[in-house]
Amino acid sequence: MPETSFAKSQLKALVERIERLEEEKKALADDIKEVFGEAKANGFDVKVLRAVIGWRKQDPETRKEFDAMFDLYADALGMT
Amino acid sequence: MPETSFAKSQLKALVERIERLEEEKKALADDIKEVFGEAKANGFDVKVLRAVIGWRKQDPETRKEFDAMFDLYADALGMT
Amino acid sequence: MPETSFAKSQLKALVERIERLEEEKKALADDIKEVFGEAKANGFDVKVLRAVIGWRKQDPETRKEFDAMFDLYADALGMT
Amino acid sequence: MPETSFAKSQLKALVERIERLEEEKKALADDIKEVFGEAKANGFDVKVLRAVIGWRKQDPETRKEFDAMFDLYADALGMT
DNA sequence: GCTACGGCAGTGGCAC
DNA sequence: GTGCCACTGCCGTAGC
Helix, strand or coil: CCCCCCCHHHHHHHHHHHHHHHHHHHHHHHHHHHHHHHHHHCCCCHHHHHHHHHHHHCCHHHHHHHHHHHHHHHHHCCCC | CCCCCCCHHHHHHHHHHHHHHHHHHHHHHHHHHHHHHHHHHCCCCHHHHHHHHHHHHCCHHHHHHHHHHHHHHHHHCCCC | CCCCCCCHHHHHHHHHHHHHHHHHHHHHHHHHHHHHHHHHHCCCCHHHHHHHHHHHHCCHHHHHHHHHHHHHHHHHCCCC | CCCCCCCHHHHHHHHHHHHHHHHHHHHHHHHHHHHHHHHHHCCCCHHHHHHHHHHHHCCHHHHHHHHHHHHHHHHHCCCC
């Protein structure tokens, strides 16, 4: 069970640190959104863009294996 | 502004209907999870399975367009 | 490693079972959405409604403990 | 329809900007997780902590209204 | 203006 | 017990 008698100051410090970090995180999230908006304005398809970026995060080996198995299943299901 | 004087019975009825439906929804979610578990036990890759199922939800035309653009972007980024 | 030689028919059967279940699940999700819409139309605050329903899922003991600790923290942070 | 003939360099630039920002965002997310871990190690209840921090984001007026309506509904449902 | 969809964050369950 | 992954609910955005 979490303690019930605790230092206020400690709690405050923790909360403030978290709030500060979340603020910064939000700022970055906004920046990212902005860049996607810019991309869209330039005619790029945002959905595809996201997919490509996600794909780049995977190492090539993983991507290869995934693709292979995907095709295998898709084929078995008659998704030509 | 939402009303503040309202019929208790109406509120109760609504809440109960929602809870009942959510219960049923949860049961189905459990069933689905179970089938995936079965698939896994039979050697299927669940992650790929999910992807394929998701893919099947898209109409062929959309899939085709998405793929084409994906390849286009991937190529432009040198993801061979 | 997941098997690479597998029964097409087995895969198909699994996928179809999942798709069927997901369909039913979606139907229920739609029903739920509809009830919330009805609630809204009757002047209820949907956000609050969701919170109350969520709250009802917790057992009374848990709720009590949570509330107590919440107040404790809030107090320590000067959120009167 | 999104353009199909586009500048590779532009795409690359956009993707790299996004990836850079996401990296920074992830670093902050990790930092936050770390602080919560620290809080937990000091006996704080993380779930409650999150709730309190979320609550602080709402302006007092909103909080007040929400609470009032919550109690109203809860009462109507016999959740004493 | 509201309704519907998609993405994001938080929670819980599973695996190591 | 910890870390990872998927599911769910919430929120903000886009379309009717």
